[in-house]
Amino acid sequence: MQSVHTVSAYDEELKFLSKRIAAMGGHAERMVEQAVAALVNVDHGLAQKVIQDDVVLDEGQREIDDKAIVIIARRQPMATDLREIVGAIRISADIERVGDLGKNVAKRVASVDGRQPNRLFRGIEALANLALTQLKEVLDVYASRSVERIGFVRDRDDQIDAMYTSLFRELLTYMMEDPRNITPCTHLLFCAKNIERIGDHATNIAETIYYIVTGDQMPADRPKGDKTDKVVLPGAVPAK
Amino acid sequence: MAETGAEQDSKGQALAARLWRNRWLLGAGLVAVLVAYSFAGASTLVLLLALALLVSAAMLPADAERQSADAAAAIEASGLQRLSGEYLAAAVADPLIILDHSATIVHANAAAFAAFGGLAPGMSLSLKFRAPEMQALLDGILSGQVAADAVDYTEKLPVERTYRVSASTVGHATGLYVLVFKDQSETRRIDRMRADFIANASHELRTPLASIAGFIETLRGPARNDPAARDQFLQIMQNQTGRMARLIDDLLSLSRLEMKPYLRPGTEVDLRQTIDSVIDSLGPLAAENGIVIERDFIDGSVSVPGDRDELFQVFENLLENACKYGQSGGRVTVSMARVEDGQDPGIDVTIRDYGPGIAEEHIPRITERFYRVDVENSRTHKGTGLGLSIVKHILTRHNARLSIKSEVGKGAAFTVHLPAR
Numbered sequence: 001m002q003s004v005h006t007v008s009a010y011d012e013e014l015k016f017l018s019k020r021i022a023a024m025g026g027h028a029e030r031m032v033e034q035a036v037a038a039l040v041n042v043d044h045g046l047a048q049k050v051i052q053d054d055v056v057l058d059e060g061q062r063e064i065d066d067k068a069i070v071i072i073a074r075r076q077p078m079a080t081d082l083r084e085i086v087g088a089i090r091i092s093a094d095i096e097r098v099g100d101l102g103k104n105v106a107k108r109v110a111s112v113d114g115r116q117p118n119r120l121f122r123g124i125e126a127l128a129n130l131a132l133t134q135l136k137e138v139l140d141v142y143a144s145r146s147v148e149r150i151g152f153v154r155d156r157d158d159q160i161d162a163m164y165t166s167l168f169r170e171l172l173t174y175m176m177e178d179p180r181n182i183t184p185c186t187h188l189l190f191c192a193k194n195i196e197r198i199g200d201h202a203t204n205i206a207e208t209i210y211y212i213v214t215g216d217q218m219p220a221d222r223p224k225g226d227k228t229d230k231v232v233l234p235g236a237v238p239a240k
Numbered sequence: 241m242a243e244t245g246a247e248q249d250s251k252g253q254a255l256a257a258r259l260w261r262n263r264w265l266l267g268a269g270l271v272a273v274l275v276a277y278s279f280a281g282a283s284t285l286v287l288l289l290a291l292a293l294l295v296s297a298a299m300l301p302a303d304a305e306r307q308s309a310d311a312a313a314a315i316e317a318s319g320l321q322r323l324s325g326e327y328l329a330a331a332v333a334d335p336l337i338i339l340d341h342s343a344t345i346v347h348a349n350a351a352a353f354a355a356f357g358g359l360a361p362g363m364s365l366s367l368k369f370r371a372p373e374m375q376a377l378l379d380g381i382l383s384g385q386v387a388a389d390a391v392d393y394t395e396k397l398p399v400e401r402t403y404r405v406s407a408s409t410v411g412h413a414t415g416l417y418v419l420v421f422k423d424q425s426e427t428r429r430i431d432r433m434r435a436d437f438i439a440n441a442s443h444e445l446r447t448p449l450a451s452i453a454g455f456i457e458t459l460r461g462p463a464r465n466d467p468a469a470r471d472q473f474l475q476i477m478q479n480q481t482g483r484m485a486r487l488i489d490d491l492l493s494l495s496r497l498e499m500k501p502y503l504r505p506g507t508e509v510d511l512r513q514t515i516d517s518v519i520d521s522l523g524p525l526a527a528e529n530g531i532v533i534e535r536d537f538i539d540g541s542v543s544v545p546g547d548r549d550e551l552f553q554v555f556e557n558l559l560e561n562a563c564k565y566g567q568s569g570g571r572v573t574v575s576m577a578r579v580e581d582g583q584d585p586g587i588d589v590t591i592r593d594y595g596p597g598i599a600e601e602h603i604p605r606i607t608e609r610f611y612r613v614d615v616e617n618s619r620t621h622k623g624t625g626l627g628l629s630i631v632k633h634i635l636t637r638h639n640a641r642l643s644i645k646s647e648v649g650k651g652a653a654f655t656v657h658l659p660a661r
Contacts, residue, residue, distance in 0.1 A: 015342070019366050026370025033396060122608055133397045143367035144358045163604040170601075 017088040024060040025139040031102040036128040050106035057099035064092040087212040101194040134202040153206040160199040269294040335421040448480040490626040511542040518555040536575035557627040564621040566593025586659040594651040607632040
């Protein structure tokens with residue numbers, strides 16, 4: 001944790017930032033969870049709630065930005081403190097994006113009716129579980145500052161990408177089977193993409209935390225497992 | 241100030257108690273003085289003087305025996321005061337966390353460490369419990385708006401747990417607060433299980449049921465007098481009922497596991513012996529499929545914390561799959577290795593077949609319920625679509641991981657990583 005400064009108000013300000021980040025993180029986790037639940041159970045009320053909740057995250061990000069700028073201007077932070085503050089700005093931006101992606105999933109609930117095959121939703125749910133576990137672990141690392149656990153986070157990103165590629169393929173199959181599936185399946189495809197992006201933002205946050213704590217950038221060999229750019233189904237002619 | 245007031249109060253109480261204890265003696269003295277007064281005719285002043293003497297004598301500190309009783313009571317009271325909060329917290333079976341006014345953890349008991357990994361004194365609680373309702377609870381208590389409050393808090397991942405969390409201030413002006421978590425996951429899970437079970441069972445049982453109903457109809461109609469067809473149909477119906485029975489067994493064992501997914505088993509399991517008995521029990525199936533099971537174990541005894549029956553089921557399901565779906569390879573290798581390096585030392589058990597392998601796009605999803613790579617192939621091998629789902633559940637309970645490596649045409653390797661601690 002942070003060392004103690006002569007001016008205790010400075011400590012308070014830094015603590016405020018991390019506390020606000022945690023609150024935003026908790027809110028984003030809840031939003032994504034509820035958005036996916038709304039999608040799977042076709043719960044329009046819950047979807048509306050998620051859409052309205054997004055305001056809280058926007059507000060949180062603006063507040064953190066303002067506070068961080070004020071701290072930089074007033075305290076002239078150095079080293080760890082400066083990284084902490086800049087990191088807070090970046091993490092809050094990532095969390096705000098996670099909220100937006102959750103909101104977008106919730107918005108699509110209205111367009112996906114509940115008559116889709118059960119296993120499609122199961123796939124989306126499993127993908128969301130992976131992404132949420134990722135987000136939870138990253139935010140836990142932010143709380144405990146135990147960066148040695150960050151390696152796991154990147155590994156899981158691989159799993160998310162593999163799962164997303166598999167879902168992509170499956171959705172294409174359903175669309176080819178019956179053109180009436182195209183509308184709902186396209187929406188589900190975007191939902192899956194959004195959830196996959198949430199995992200990417202979690203990885204971003206992990207990298208920022210690593211930078212805050214160690215002062216070094218994480219090695220750049222970020223694994224890339226999203227192979228949907230190459231998915232072509234038999235029978236479909238790839239565009240040349 | 242308050243303390244001196246309390247001291248005076250307690251002195252007054254002690255005095256009253258002494259008077260009460262000496263009530264009989266006082267009474268007797270009073271009677272004696274009255275008798276003396278009536279007979280001797282002494283002055284009223286003397287009488288009053290004698291009474292005052294009596295009362296003040298009774299007020300004097302009691303004799304040695306009483307004094308020791310008072311002392312014992314005092315020691316007892318101070319013992320309660322000296323009782324360390326740490327001991328008290330350790331004696332509470334539910335997770336309990338003591339925090340200060342800035343939501344920093346002062347102390348967490350063993351149950352809290354077991355329930356929420358990654359707690360440490362000095363860590364901020366509002367960073368750890370980020371759910372909006374927990375933030376509201378902490379804010380409410382720490383700002384002093386309410387002295388005590390409670391909310392329901394649900395953790396979804398890695399396994400679902402629901403707590404009734406009550407927060408309250410400790411004592412007067414100690415600046416400390418306490419959070420107590422009451423686990424309510426069980427009731428919540430039983431409700432969910434019922435709904436899930438019905439949904440899954442009705443969906444999966446419908447297919448064999450429809451086929452049986454169709455054959456019964458045919459047997460009563462067109463095939464009424466056709467003994468050859470009747471035999472054939474009865475055979476199919478028997479297969480279908482067998483499938484339904486297996487499905488119900490698997491669903492039940494999955495539901496049982498889901499009811500207690502976070503129970504951390506406290507016993508040690510001899511892995512070598514467990515895997516050996518799995519291989520023995522699947523010997524007939526392997527022979528039937530023309531499979532040779534090869535072993536490649538490390539030396540020495542290998543034990544991991546866990547539940548033997550559950551781990552038996554894990555390896556049974558994996559090996560059974562390898563024998564069924566890797567039939568074309570003719571052999572299955574079971575290997576056990578110790579992993580020392582890395583952040584997560586433990587034992588790796590790999591079950592490798594040399595069959596057709598699994599296409600890449602299916603690998604991330606084959607542990608989902610009822611996910612089948614090839615529906616027809618699964619049905620002919622009497623699969624229920626739940627085997628790997630059960631494996632995954634058991635491994636989550638054991639804090640273990642399942643990793644799957646496979647390439648089409650080159651077989652598949654299922655590796656179970658069991659942590660040493």
